[in-house]
Amino acid sequence: MKALNAVLPLLMAGLITSAFGVARPALPDDPSQVVAIVDGKKITLNELEAKQTGPLLDAGYRYYLAQREALNRQIDEEVLQQQAKKEGITQTELLKRHVDSKVKDPSDDALRVYYEGVETDKPYSEVRDKIRDHIRHLREQKLRAEYLKSLRAQDTIQITLLPPSAVVALGDAPVRGPETAPVLVIEYADYQCPYCRQMEPSLSRLLKDYPGKVRIAFKDFPLPMHPAAEKAAEAARCAGDQGKYWAFHDVLYSSDPTGLAVPQLKADAGTLKLDSSRFDKCLDSGADSPSVRRTLAEGTELGITGTPAFFINGRFVSGAVDYQTLQSVVQEEIAAGDHRVADTAPPNQGIAQSLDAHAAR
Secondary structure, eight states, X not given: OOOSTTHHHXXXXXXXXXXXXXXXXXXOSSTTSEEEEETTEEEEHHXXXXXXXXXXXXXXXXXXXXXXXXXXXXXXXXXXXXXXXXXXXXXXXXHHHHTGGGOOOOOHHHHHHHHXXXXXXXXXXHHHHHHHHHHHHHHHHHHHHHHHHHXXXXXXXXXXXXXXXXXXXXXXXXXXSOTTOSEXXXXXXXXXXXHHHHHHHHHHHHHHHSTTTEEEEEEEOOOTTOTTHHHHHHHHHHHHTTTOHHHHXXXXXXXXXXXXXHHXXXXXXXXXXXXXXXXXXXXXXXXXXXXXXXXXXXXXXXXXXXXXXXXXXXXXXXXXXXXHHHHHHXXXXXXXXXXXXXXXXXXXXXXXXXXXXXXXX
């Protein structure tokens, strides 16, 4: 594993907090360099990352999220400072002018409606001021967020902080989109997962918004708490044997998630005009179970613990993120202008060139 960008070495070294801030002992950037010696046996950074992929990827992503949150605060601070300088006032005065002065007190009727929804034994007169201050604070936060958004829109902001990356082979995963697309989004998902279902419109939108630029691959990762997910995954593969994988995939995500029992799966196959006897035999025999379990094991080895999980040209994004999060990574990959996805690579070598390119940036 080539990267987890520059994040993982920092994680492994640990964070040392002092009175002067946060200091991070650095590990070598060269993956061939030695990071430990155990009774004469050398352990290289490359070996560490290759053998500890799972825990490092998850830890790297959590650290990346913390970095992004801190970075967003820093960007907000910077745009406020720049705007205050343009207007010739202090930052405090700037916020008073554009945010604080626009915050309105809620009416007494609004306060009483809010009070009725609060579980308290205290009389309205006693909590009125606290309710008012709370609502003012919420309104202030909303106005501040809107103002910061408007300031960001005026500036050119380029974020080059990258999420951790992993080498993920496409293998025989079903794919939507042209083979020549420069961006490959590999999703590990579960048909019984509500968050995976929530992400379907965003994935469809990516294909629509970036025609010819994006393709999306689906890999099964049925979670143990979803008893119907594994059989649903097999059913989609059985439909794929008859050339209707994506049609069945869409049916599974558009139907009631509680209706994934085998009889319903067979009924869905009939709706799609599949050869019923062939489909039933495939599903009942578990013919595609090994394939489902293989991708599950693959995802587990990568450190995936929940769904959905995405690898966008290898860059890891976890959970039901908003469309803008996916879009920003896709745009960065398109901007890189580099067709780095190798369909024919052997397992665990699918996008090594992509990771080398990121490491060099």
